[in-house]
Amino acid sequence: MIEDVICSFCGCLCDDLRVEVEEGKVAKVRGACRLGASKIMGHDRIAAPMIRQKGELVEVSYQEAYDRAAEILAAARRPLLYGWASTVNEAHQKGILLGEEVGGVVDSTATVCHGPSILGIEEKGLAGATLGQVKNRADVIVFWGCNPSEAHPRHALRYSSNACGKFTAEGRSCKKVIVVDVRRTRTARNADQFLQIQPGTDYEIICALRMLVAGKDDLLADEICGIQKADLVKVAQTLKNARFGALFFGLGLTHSRGRYKNVDNALSLVAELNAFTKFVVMTMRGHYNVAGIGQVLAWESGFPMSVDFSRGAPYFNPGETSAADLLGRKEADAALIIAADPAANMPRAAVEWLAKIPVIQIDPFENPTTLLAEVVIPSAIAGVEVDGTAYRMDGMALRMRKLVETSFHSDKEILQGILDSLRRLKDDN
Amino acid sequence: MIIKGGVVYDPANGIYGEEMDLCLEGGRIVEETGEKDVIDARGLMVMPGGVDAHSHIAGPKINSGRIMRPDDSRMGVEPRTGVCRPCTGYTVPNCYAIGYRYARMGYTTAFEAATPIIESRHTHEELEEIPILDKGALTLFGSNWTVMECVKENDLAKLAAYVAWGLKSSRGYGVKIVNPGGGEAWGFGANVKGLHDPVPNFDVTPAEIIKGLARANEMLRLPHSIHLHFNNLGKPGNYTTALETLDLLKDIKASRMRQVVHIAHMQFSAYGGTGWRDFDSKAPEIADYMNKNNHATMDLGQILFGSATTMTADAPLEYANARLLHQKWSNCDIELEESSGVVPIFYARMMPVNAIQWAIGLELALLTKDPWKVLLTTDNPNGSPFVNYPEVIALLMSQAKRAEEISRVHELVTKRTALPSIEREMDWSEIAIMTRSASARILGLEDKGHLGPGADADVAVYDIRPDEVDPSVDHALVKKAFTTARYTIKGGVLVARDGQIVAAPQGRTYWVDAEVPQADTERMMADLKDKFEKYYSVRLGNYMVQDEYLSRPQVVRAGTRARVEVAQ
Numbered sequence: 001m002i003e004d005v006i007c008s009f010c011g012c013l014c015d016d017l018r019v020e021v022e023e024g025k026v027a028k029v030r031g032a033c034r035l036g037a038s039k040i041m042g043h044d045r046i047a048a049p050m051i052r053q054k055g056e057l058v059e060v061s062y063q064e065a066y067d068r069a070a071e072i073l074a075a076a077r078r079p080l081l082y083g084w085a086s087t088v089n090e091a092h093q094k095g096i097l098l099g100e101e102v103g104g105v106v107d108s109t110a111t112v113c114h115g116p117s118i119l120g121i122e123e124k125g126l127a128g129a130t131l132g133q134v135k136n137r138a139d140v141i142v143f144w145g146c147n148p149s150e151a152h153p154r155h156a157l158r159y160s161s162n163a164c165g166k167f168t169a170e171g172r173s174c175k176k177v178i179v180v181d182v183r184r185t186r187t188a189r190n191a192d193q194f195l196q197i198q199p200g201t202d203y204e205i206i207c208a209l210r211m212l213v214a215g216k217d218d219l220l221a222d223e224i225c226g227i228q229k230a231d232l233v234k235v236a237q238t239l240k241n242a243r244f245g246a247l248f249f250g251l252g253l254t255h256s257r258g259r260y261k262n263v264d265n266a267l268s269l270v271a272e273l274n275a276f277t278k279f280v281v282m283t284m285r286g287h288y289n290v291a292g293i294g295q296v297l298a299w300e301s302g303f304p305m306s307v308d309f310s311r312g313a314p315y316f317n318p319g320e321t322s323a324a325d326l327l328g329r330k331e332a333d334a335a336l337i338i339a340a341d342p343a344a345n346m347p348r349a350a351v352e353w354l355a356k357i358p359v360i361q362i363d364p365f366e367n368p369t370t371l372l373a374e375v376v377i378p379s380a381i382a383g384v385e386v387d388g389t390a391y392r393m394d395g396m397a398l399r400m401r402k403l404v405e406t407s408f409h410s411d412k413e414i415l416q417g418i419l420d421s422l423r424r425l426k427d428d429n
Numbered sequence: 430m431i432i433k434g435g436v437v438y439d440p441a442n443g444i445y446g447e448e449m450d451l452c453l454e455g456g457r458i459v460e461e462t463g464e465k466d467v468i469d470a471r472g473l474m475v476m477p478g479g480v481d482a483h484s485h486i487a488g489p490k491i492n493s494g495r496i497m498r499p500d501d502s503r504m505g506v507e508p509r510t511g512v513c514r515p516c517t518g519y520t521v522p523n524c525y526a527i528g529y530r531y532a533r534m535g536y537t538t539a540f541e542a543a544t545p546i547i548e549s550r551h552t553h554e555e556l557e558e559i560p561i562l563d564k565g566a567l568t569l570f571g572s573n574w575t576v577m578e579c580v581k582e583n584d585l586a587k588l589a590a591y592v593a594w595g596l597k598s599s600r601g602y603g604v605k606i607v608n609p610g611g612g613e614a615w616g617f618g619a620n621v622k623g624l625h626d627p628v629p630n631f632d633v634t635p636a637e638i639i640k641g642l643a644r645a646n647e648m649l650r651l652p653h654s655i656h657l658h659f660n661n662l663g664k665p666g667n668y669t670t671a672l673e674t675l676d677l678l679k680d681i682k683a684s685r686m687r688q689v690v691h692i693a694h695m696q697f698s699a700y701g702g703t704g705w706r707d708f709d710s711k712a713p714e715i716a717d718y719m720n721k722n723n724h725a726t727m728d729l730g731q732i733l734f735g736s737a738t739t740m741t742a743d744a745p746l747e748y749a750n751a752r753l754l755h756q757k758w759s760n761c762d763i764e765l766e767e768s769s770g771v772v773p774i775f776y777a778r779m780m781p782v783n784a785i786q787w788a789i790g791l792e793l794a795l796l797t798k799d800p801w802k803v804l805l806t807t808d809n810p811n812g813s814p815f816v817n818y819p820e821v822i823a824l825l826m827s828q829a830k831r832a833e834e835i836s837r838v839h840e841l842v843t844k845r846t847a848l849p850s851i852e853r854e855m856d857w858s859e860i861a862i863m864t865r866s867a868s869a870r871i872l873g874l875e876d877k878g879h880l881g882p883g884a885d886a887d888v889a890v891y892d893i894r895p896d897e898v899d900p901s902v903d904h905a906l907v908k909k910a911f912t913t914a915r916y917t918i919k920g921g922v923l924v925a926r927d928g929q930i931v932a933a934p935q936g937r938t939y940w941v942d943a944e945v946p947q948a949d950t951e952r953m954m955a956d957l958k959d960k961f962e963k964y965y966s967v968r969l970g971n972y973m974v975q976d977e978y979l980s981r982p983q984v985v986r987a988g989t990r991a992r993v994e995v996a997q
Contacts (some may be wrong), residue, residue: 004970015971023767076487089554100509118496125497125757125771130547132764132966137616159966166964167630244617271758274748278618280762298485298495299524299555302517312508313515314523316499375596389554395489395761397550399975 005029006400007036008383011393012152012159019403020293025213033235040403044335046366046378056374062417065377069336069360070421072375074228076334076358078310079104082323083340083362085113085287086401088098088388091411092296095338096307098419103310104389105332107323109286109291109340110305116254117283118304120263127270129246131158131282131394136230137278140242144266145202146284149186160248161190167243167303177236180205181252193235198321200257201225205232206265209256212236212391213272245279285393287340288383290422292391327353336360336418338411339382343368362414380408388412430454430466432920433889435475436895438861438883441870441879445858446895451475453886456920460882468916468923470890476861477917478537478887480868482880483656484695484809486527487541487555487566489548490740493759493771494810498738501773513930514560520646520738520773520810528560528933530816532925535889535914537936538869539815541566542656542693542808543607543742545767546573547967549599553978556938561924563877563885563983565939567656568601569742570642572612574765574964575957577631580641589645589989590949591957593770596651598973600982603653603872604646605693608660609638612768620745621660624673635660636677647684649943650987652873652961654683654726658693663746665702668711669697672718675725683724683978691739691871694730694808696790708782709845710789716796719803726871727797728804731790731821733813734778734838744768767848778939784839794825795853800862804871818864819911820997825855825863827904854901857893873985874939886921889914937983944988 005017014036020028029037031202049065050057060068069297071078081099084092085108097104112120134141150153155215156162164171172190179191188194197205208224211217213236222229239245247270253262266281273279294304301307303316308321319325319392326332327350334357343351344367354372361373364381380386383400387409390400409417432451437444452462485491495502498521505526507516516526531539539559544552544566556564570592579588586990592604610621610628621628624636639657646655659674660669671692678690692698699715702708719725739750743821744760747770751758759771776783790812797803805822809815823830828851835842835849843849855863870877893910900907917925924932961969976982 004968006971009815015968093558097514100515120757123757125751125759126493127758127760129760129762130764130966132964133616133762134965136764136964164963256936271751274618275752278616280760294496295492295551297553298492299558301515302495302521303499304496309515313506314502314517316502330800377713389550395493395549396552398967398971399550399977421657 002401002403005382006039006287006398007032008038008400009036010152010288011291012018012155013288013390013392013398014154014158015398024404035153038369039294040384041383045364046376049378050376052374058133061196065375066417066421069375069377070425072334072358072360073102073336073418074425076102078331078333080323080326080335081106082334082335082340082342083109084107084293085290085337085340087372087382087411088289088386088390089292089296091415093300094412094415094419095103096297096300098415100129100309101419101422103312105306105308105326106297108109108290110290110294111318111322112324112345113251113286113290114283115305115322116230116260117263119260119318120150120267123264124271125268126267127274127280127284130395130396131392133169134246134280135163136160137167137244138246139168140176140238140245142180142245142247143187144180144247146248146250147181147187150191150286151286152284157375158192160246165355171290178235178238194214194239195227195235198226202253202256202262203258203265203374206262206269208232209236210269210272212285213240213269220345232284239273239279240276242277242279245273245277247279247281248284250284282394289390291395292389294392295395324350332357334358335371336362338362341367341369343372345420362411375415378408379414380410382411386410430464430468431462432468432470432475432890435470435890436548437475437880438857439477439880440858440862442881451880451888453918453921456886457463458880458882458884458886458910459589462772468890472894473915474857474891474893474895476535476889476891477623477865477880478917479535479877480865480874481536481539481806481815482804483542483806484539484815485542486539486559488544488552489761490769490771491521492555493761493884494738494740495523495610497757497759497771498773501738510931517877520720520814524555524558525560528562529930532561532917532919533913533918534818534911534926537887537917537919538563540602540872543567543569543605544599545569545763546595546599547763547766547972549601549974550978553600553938553974557978557980560933561919561936563936563939565602566599567603567605568595568599568602568852569605569607570768571606571609571638571944572596572767574668574960576642576854577613577628577633577638580637581631581633583639585644585648585951588641589648590945590953592642592645593649593943593945594950594953595798596941596943598975600979601939602941603643603651603656605656606639606642607658608637608662608746611660611745615712615744615768617692617763623670624660624677638675639674643678643681643689647681650684650939652685652985652987654688654691656691656693658741658743662697662743665700665704665708667698667700670883671698671715675718675722679722679724685873687873688726691726692725692824694806694811695727696730696732696786698813699789699793708785710785710847712789712792713796713847719797726802728806729790729794730806730808730812732776732783732786733807733817733820734776734783734787735813737774737776738770738771738810738812739774742767742769744770746774749772750809760938764966765960778838781839781841784842785845787838788842788848791824791831792846792848792851795851800859801867801870803863804868805863817950819908822860822911823904824909826860826900826907828852828854829901830904857895861900886918888918890916897978924949937981938985939985941985941987944990947987
């Protein structure tokens with residue numbers, strides 16, 4: 001039995017799991033949610049490195065895969081190195097070095113996820129806290145455009161609406177929970193007040209709340225985008241009367257009309273609430289270490305995503321240097337995809353272009369991206385077979401444990417292998 | 430390696446500008462060496478490598494600064510070279526830029542001034558990526574629940590056991606206290622207003638926290654003293670808090686040959702006035718106190734005009750900054766331990782408050798007689814990024830330069846500060862003390878800040894011929910020379926030559942392992958385990974920074990048990 005195992009599924013990074021290992025395999029996962037348990041138990045793996053020959057993926061050695069990957073990257077004029085959300089910082093560091101050496105663009109899945117949140121933070125900053133602070137103090141919790149009951153199943157009990165802490169000993173009963181969403185989610189069932197807004201009206205609703213918080217009630221119409229003013233007044237009062245409030249938001253805010261401006265507006269609302277009480281805000285990050293790649297990129301390059309190394313120095317201009325745009329414009333001419341599945345998640349135009357250029361995939365598991373990859377390199381599962389660092393949604397760094405041995409190479413080793421092949425290739429020329 | 434014919438300034442060993450050869454071998458200064466490698470330093474100024482004892486260089490705060498300031502990262506861009514990783518940023522540079530830029534100025538050591546225990550894994554991840562420099566991090570204890578409870582119970586042994594454990598958990602080097610109690614009060618949006626204002630829900634005062642931690646620090650015989658950021662920092666009239674706090678620590682006995690308290694960025698706590706309107710300098714009062722007492726040292730926290738990024742564990746201060754400046758604001762409350770904030774700032778010459786702040790820093794340095802008590806810092810990047818240290822050096826060495834500057838800043842400087850009347854001009858030795866020798870002594874780094882046999886082979890050679898240069902007149906030349914060392918040697922390896930990085934070895938990370946009686950640790954852990962069960966969002970088993978995060982650890986031993994001191 002291994003204690004205090006950290007879950008490698010979502011941005012909650014629950015660190016209280018217990019895992020039973022039998023004959024070198026994970027036999028049982030205790031204390032995790034179903035999503036986390038299923039991830040740690042694992043499923044069908046890519047068995048061996050493969051290179052596509054005449055349309056078919058053919059098994060090869062790791063070294064052959066590295067050499068082919070290096071050839072692809074060396075021949076490319078605009079390589080994209082994308083993914084990173086489901087692997088550890090140690091792999092990120094190696095990947096960024098590789099990105100520098102090939103003059104590529106390094107981007108993470110944040111670009112199609114909480115990218116707008118990062119842009120919002122660039123505009124306004126982020127008034128945040130660690131999740132333990134929320135657990136110990138928050139008596140008002142707002143979930144906006146997120147559905148932790150299904151996406152972050154243990155969030156409520158461990159950290160937020162249902163957690164017990166020093167100043168919140170009675171747990172759920174001493175808290176007020178507000179849910180804002182376009183549909184009645186499972187999370188909404190746990191709400192004291194549910195605000196069902198029309199799709200694409202987040203910006204207007206936040207504006208209305210900011211006006212109410214600022215005491216400009218009389219300037220507001222009786223109905224705002226289908227929501228009664230009285231309902232918003234009630235929300236605003238709850239926010240202002242909080243002893244400690246916490247706003248959690250998800251892709252409902254970042255991917256509806258207004259995008260980063262929605263986030264900018266929400267961050268402003270929270271900053272302004274601090275004139276009346278204590279209020280913090282947090283992004284509900286999805287993959288367990290999507291926050292980590294943002295941190296590592298920031299300290300290594302100065303920018304948290306979409307970093308273009310083609311000039312030799314980091315350059316950042318999301319919209320121009322973000323993965324979906326590079327692909328959609330048919331600009332990238334090779335891609336290394338690691339710990340992500342853009343074929344399933346990117347816009348259609350981007351995926352269509354991805355199918356036309358040479359793709360190197362590094363992943364433990366087969367996914368739609370495998371179908372269009374030219375080189376497939378199976379990796380050890382970070383957080384199960386490899387230890388390393390991951391960042392929780394609140395920026396807390398934790399060290400993932402290695403639970404079982406493996407013969408697969410780690411992401412870091414694979415990237416180093418490609419780097420070595422690439423350097424040999426350059427020396428030969 | 431032999432550094433030949435330099436004019437050596439090594440104040441710690443009583444050497445004030447003597448022509449001599451330096452022998453370096455195995456990463457140390459030695460009496461003589463058979464090595465053939467020679468650096469020709471004939472007539473040039475030679476000093477120990479620079480040591481920065483207070484700088485924000487790694488961890489969540491600085492990375493938040495990078496993330497919220499892409500405008501800053503677009504400055505200072507340098508492409509990668511055969512030796513160097515690419516660089517970005519000015520006030521919040523990336524890790525590589527931090528290492529290279531310090532090294533170019535002849536600095537070889539820098540200490541991160543504040544890391545919460547629970548966030549230290551992140552801090553060490555960044556420290557590891559800073560090339561060349563030796564480094565360390567001071568650990569935050571000032572708003573910590575366990576600390577406050579031990580202080581409340583008046584259980585000094587338990588407090589010492591916790592401090593030792595906290596240092597180990599964070600792989601930290603010393604005890605940092607920021608606005609004690611304020612970080613906890615900020616958990617509900619409040620602050621503590623003075624030394625004797627009780628911390629809400631904990632029934633202890635900042636004064637009690639400071640005294641308790643100072644006593645524990647001495648009980649543990651830590652190499653560094655407590656490192657204190659005063660309450661009320663950044664507020665008009667706060668010099669009384671500063672003096673009152675200093676008096677509080679007067680009768681605590683140091684366990685080593687050093688100060689009892691080091692005051693961080695004194696400039697921000699030397700303010701008079703009842704508000705920003707009648708804001709004035711109380712630097713003369715502070716300097717007078719420092720001249721009459723010997724238990725405290727300080728660093729300047731000099732501000733310079735231009736862009737900066739304020740970042741501190743004093744979260745209420747950052748909120749106030751954001752409101753005052755209408756700036757973007759980042760905050761991070763840290764469960765059971767601290768709070769923190771980040772706000773960009775621009776110090777303007779014609780803004781009366783900024784001009785007075787600028788003068789206060791210089792006054793503090795110039796009016797405090799003993800340079801061993803004052804370190805030259807900008808509280809990087811709060812007052813200005815560290816790359817501007819040479820500007821401060823030039824200001825301290827030349828009254829003419831100060832007069833020139835005073836004529837270009839808001840006129841209130843002449844009415845609200847004593848700066849225009851100060852004639853003192855510092856000499857090379859005093860600059861050497863304030864930028865390396867005193868920093869090392871105050872931190873308790875025995876092998877740094879001097880060039881005696883056995884010292885680390887960290888050496889800076891500057892393009893200055895002390896015989897020919899009159900810093901009072903040639904201040905532009907002084908600034909230029911300190912901006913770009915002719916040679917920087919780190920651990921016996923030439924790392925920078927005329928501003929070019931020629932090697933980037935991995936530096937060491939210092940941390941303090943302090944031994945305490947097992948019984949005290951057990952008593953402390955019983956309470957702490959309860960906190961992990963109930964309040965922390967992280968398990969005890971996942972809390973402590975693992976060895977993997979320090980590739981070259983330099984462990985300094987300390988502890989409550991008296992050690993046999995080697996006779997000097």
